[in-house]
Amino acid sequence: MRPRMPYDDVAWEKSEEIADTWILQFFDHNVARPVGDFLLKHHKPDDPVRFAILGKGAFNIALWMSYKSGIAATIRFPQPGAAMFPEEKLRKEVAIMRYIRDKTSIPVPLVLHWGPKEDSPLEIGPFIIMEYMGHDTSMYDLLNFPECPVEERGRLNPNIQEHILKTLYGELAGVLLQLSKPSFSRIGSLSQVDDLTWEVKSRPLSIDSNELVRVGSLPQSKLPSPETTFTTASSYLEALAEIHIAHLTHQRNDAIESVDDCRRKFVARHLFRKLARERKLTQRWIAFDKGPFKIWCDDLRPTNVLLNKDLKITGVVDWEFTYTAPIEFTYAPPWWLLIERPEYWPQGLDDWTDVFDRRLQTFLQAMIDCENAASVQEEQRLSGPMRESWESGDFWIVYAARRGNAFDSIYWNKVDQRFFGQTENADDAWRERLGLLSDEEKDEMEELVAKKVKEMESRVLAWDPDEYTLSHIDIAKTHAAKQAKKAQGGKEQEEGKEDEPKSEGKKVEDDAIDARRPIDTDVEQMAGKLAQLAA
Numbered sequence: 001m002r003p004r005m006p007y008d009d010v011a012w013e014k015s016e017e018i019a020d021t022w023i024l025q026f027f028d029h030n031v032a033r034p035v036g037d038f039l040l041k042h043h044k045p046d047d048p049v050r051f052a053i054l055g056k057g058a059f060n061i062a063l064w065m066s067y068k069s070g071i072a073a074t075i076r077f078p079q080p081g082a083a084m085f086p087e088e089k090l091r092k093e094v095a096i097m098r099y100i101r102d103k104t105s106i107p108v109p110l111v112l113h114w115g116p117k118e119d120s121p122l123e124i125g126p127f128i129i130m131e132y133m134g135h136d137t138s139m140y141d142l143l144n145f146p147e148c149p150v151e152e153r154g155r156l157n158p159n160i161q162e163h164i165l166k167t168l169y170g171e172l173a174g175v176l177l178q179l180s181k182p183s184f185s186r187i188g189s190l191s192q193v194d195d196l197t198w199e200v201k202s203r204p205l206s207i208d209s210n211e212l213v214r215v216g217s218l219p220q221s222k223l224p225s226p227e228t229t230f231t232t233a234s235s236y237l238e239a240l241a242e243i244h245i246a247h248l249t250h251q252r253n254d255a256i257e258s259v260d261d262c263r264r265k266f267v268a269r270h271l272f273r274k275l276a277r278e279r280k281l282t283q284r285w286i287a288f289d290k291g292p293f294k295i296w297c298d299d300l301r302p303t304n305v306l307l308n309k310d311l312k313i314t315g316v317v318d319w320e321f322t323y324t325a326p327i328e329f330t331y332a333p334p335w336w337l338l339i340e341r342p343e344y345w346p347q348g349l350d351d352w353t354d355v356f357d358r359r360l361q362t363f364l365q366a367m368i369d370c371e372n373a374a375s376v377q378e379e380q381r382l383s384g385p386m387r388e389s390w391e392s393g394d395f396w397i398v399y400a401a402r403r404g405n406a407f408d409s410i411y412w413n414k415v416d417q418r419f420f421g422q423t424e425n426a427d428d429a430w431r432e433r434l435g436l437l438s439d440e441e442k443d444e445m446e447e448l449v450a451k452k453v454k455e456m457e458s459r460v461l462a463w464d465p466d467e468y469t470l471s472h473i474d475i476a477k478t479h480a481a482k483q484a485k486k487a488q489g490g491k492e493q494e495e496g497k498e499d500e501p502k503s504e505g506k507k508v509e510d511d512a513i514d515a516r517r518p519i520d521t522d523v524e525q526m527a528g529k530l531a532q533l534a535a
Contacts, residue, residue: 001264001412001427004343005405006254007215010461015214018081018472023061026053031122032063035075038121039065042113042129043073059083059210059320064132072132073112077125080469084213085205087116087468088226090126092189092205093320096295099190099198100319104178107315109133117468125468133315135306139168142311143302143339155346156338156355162362164311169337170366171313172305173382176334177370180382183292184324187236188229203228204236204323207298208404212247216404219464222246232289233326234279240401241273247404249448252462256452260430266445267430268411270437272400275419281397284388288327296325298402301336331385332398337363342399343406349413360390393418 025031036051046067054064054074059082066072078086097108109130120127142164144154186200193199203224212218222243230236248255248265256262275281282289298321306315335341337359338352345352367383389395396414400407412426420436423429434442 001261001409002257003345003349003406003409005265005408007211007405008217008251008253008255008462010253010459011217011463012215014461014463014473015081015465015469018469018475019079020081021475022080022472023056025124026061026063031124034121035063035124036065039063039073039075039129045069045071057318059089066132072134073129074109074132075127075129077120077127078468080125080472081465082214084210084220084466084469086466087126088202088205089210089320090114090128092191092202093322094128095190095192095198096319096322098192100179100295102196103182106175106178107133107313108319109315109317133306133317135314136309137307139172139302139305139307139313140339142168142307153340153344155340156359165359166362166366167311168302169363170370171307171311172300172302172334173363173367173370174374175300175305175313175316176330177367177374177376177380177382179295179297180330181380182295184295185291185293186229186231187233187293187324187326189323200229200324202226204230204325205321206323206402207321208402209243210321212243212404213464216247217251217253217462217464218243218247219250220466221464222250231291233282233285233293233328234276234289236326237281237401238273238276241269241276244404244407245269245273250462252455253459256456259449259453262449262452263445264412264427264430265408266448267433267437268408268416270441271416271420271433272407272411274436280419281401282326282328284392284394285326285328285331292327293324294327294330295322296329297322300334302339328389328394328398329402331382332389332395333360333363333386335399341403341406343403343409349409357390360387 026035032051036048039051040048043065044067046069048065049068050064050066052064054062056062056079060076060078062074062076064072064074078090080086083089091114094111094114097111100106100108101110109132112129112131114128115126117123117125140154143156143160145157148154184200188200188204189202190198191201203226209223213220213223224239230239248269256265272281279286279289297319299318300316300322304316304318305313306317308314338345338356340352342349342352342356364383364387367386368381371381371383389398393414396410400410400415403410412429416426416429416433417423420433423432437445
């Protein structure tokens with residue numbers, strides 16, 4: 001059994017093709033300048049000094065404007081092909097950032113302006129303008145193992161000094177403690193009603209929802225409707241279980257390795273749903289089934305925590321995919337203690353568990369110190385519930401519910417035996433569990449097996465992205481055709497020069513990187529022109 005279920009590689013390639021092509025426009029002076037003008041129109045505290053691309057993340061691109069006084073601001077756009085719900089995602093992020101600024105002391109960016117695609121420069125896309133959070137480093141850089149290549153996934157430095165680790169853990173423990181204090185009566189995303197009021201009025205938008213639509217072939221109709229909220233933890237866990245089943249059913253490519261792998265995945269998902277329906281997944285915290293519910297951020301991790309030289313937090317960024325969730329989410333110790341997720345850990349799930357258990361003791365002590373310093377009441381403490389969640393295995397229930405592509409290995413190795421008894425081999429345990437399925441479910445399983453085997457005969461793009469992404473598909477196709485033509489032309493030209501010395505030339509796949517060099521200079525020159533324009 002693989003540690004994770006592969007995503008649909010056909011959809012993945014299309015997603016990256018669209019996102020990578022769309023990004024290229026920001027290296028064009030005729031696009032960058034209007035964006036800079038737009039930023040100055042909405043935020044000009046002083047004369048501008050420099051305007052440049054700040055960076056490209058998993059879901060967004062950000063551009064940065066610095067001013068003579070030393071402050072700076074950013075404008076950020078979601079990437080088509082990467083963000084499947086761009087306007088919904090942005091609107092919800094704005095609401096939660098404003099809530100956190102108003103209700104806590106967590107340093108988050110001040111939202112200066114935001115709007116839909118129609119209000120953006122050149123109608124590029126939904127946008128948000130924020131203050132830039134000054135910092136010296138990120139928590140990720142300090143926790144990661146030394147000299148980790150940028151292109152590789154990070155992991156906690158095994159030789160990090162204990163006192164430094166506890167200090168860094170303590171900074172984020174304080175953030176988690178503050179986020180756990182507000183209470184809500186529904187599970188979902190916050191909307192700002194007026195300057196002083198926020199309400200949970202729409203569905204919880206998670207990273208997994210985005211990724212299942214983007215690279216899991218999941219139809220958007222299989223997610224809760226945009227206006228849906230949940231009043232119980234058990235109903236939300238059941239909804240997540242239903243999404244896991246729909247994911248397996250609809251992922252067109254790369255979903256299964258064999259007929260038995262398909263059966264194994266089917267059994268796991270249906271038994272997980274059975275447990276959810278019987279409220280066994282939430283039994284330990286059944287007193288909180290109807291709330292209160294707490295703020296949960298899928299993307300809260302060291303990468304998004306900015307620090308100064310004294311290792312104090314100066315900013316926490318990227319609050320997209322934040323919603324109110326069952327208290328079990330808050331009570332589970334944070335998965336990011338090792339930076340890397342269990343399903344990606346090179347040494348496997350058992351080793352991740354052993355290392356995590358050791359580092360968790362340091363984190364819990366840091367949390368206890370934060371709780372004592374804040375003089376919180378006993379029922380507000382997180383250290384005890386987090387320890388209980390880990391020791392009982394509730395941590396794995398929550399993790400399996402949230403992570404579609406990690407579900408199978410987590411379920412069979414960490415969840416199944418807790419409820420249905422010991423088995424000799426996790427890979428073959430599904431055979432012993434067949435008796436727990438109804439006759440109707442067994443028939444559905446064989447129908448799914450036949451469907452998946454048929455799908456393995458071809459590779460077809462089965463995708464239900466948002467209109468924002470769909471509008472860029474043709475642009476990506478045109479760019480790909482031009483690149484192919486350029487590559488073919490270069491090949492023919494080289495073939496005609498067999499007797500001449502050959503130079504290395506540019507690789508087509510590196511075109512975006514090569515193009516960035518001269519245009520970066522243009523962007524810097526543009527800053528001077530913008531300064532003159534502003535004057």
